[in-house]
Amino acid sequence: MQGHDAFEWPVRVYYEDTDAAGVVYYANYLRFMERARTEWLTHLGIELAELEKRERTVFVVTRVEVDYLLGARLGDRLSVSVEPIETSAASFTLAQRIRRSTSAELLTDARVTLACLNADRWRPVRIPATLRTLLPSSVSGFMKG
Numbered sequence: 001m002q003g004h005d006a007f008e009w010p011v012r013v014y015y016e017d018t019d020a021a022g023v024v025y026y027a028n029y030l031r032f033m034e035r036a037r038t039e040w041l042t043h044l045g046i047e048l049a050e051l052e053k054r055e056r057t058v059f060v061v062t063r064v065e066v067d068y069l070l071g072a073r074l075g076d077r078l079s080v081s082v083e084p085i086e087t088s089a090a091s092f093t094l095a096q097r098i099r100r101s102t103s104a105e106l107l108t109d110a111r112v113t114l115a116c117l118n119a120d121r122w123r124p125v126r127i128p129a130t131l132r133t134l135l136p137s138s139v140s141g142f143m144k145g
Contacts, residue, residue: 006083007043009036010101013076023071029108030064033096036080037112044134055128056119062091063113070100070107077101087135090124091115 011032019025041048051057072078079101086093091113098108118125127135 006081007036007040009039009080009082011035011078011080011098013072013074013078015074017072018074022074024073024076026068029066029068029098029110032078032080032098033082033110033112036082036096037094037114040082041131044131046128046131051128052119057125057128058117058119059114060117061112062115064110065112066108066110068108070105072098072100072107078107084135085111087127087132089126092127092135 013024017024017028079099081097083095084092085095093111093113096110096112097106099106116125116127
């Protein structure tokens, strides 16, 4: 798999994910996206704990834009995608979408930017070469939908 190909991670909606109306609470979509990003990096051979230990490098979310289009409900099976769309020296931006697995209905459409930081100084550092080679070097046509 190329790093810039879309990656899909399955999620099932549990009772703890929902609000009093039985709909996924809006902040939990961000948790689903976080899990998918971690699994995407693992799929690429990058373990976050090892990266922090070996290279003293961590990633932090610096910006999130989310369009909430439809709600997920208890028991729904979802697919969370991760697709790199832009890279700079010390940050990268991903398109992340959540769809209902059974119907492919788009529930959320997001753009997430992460910065690469030194874990000790909490200052920006270059993205590690092991990840940089798997990311696009410029915008690849982020489109809603």
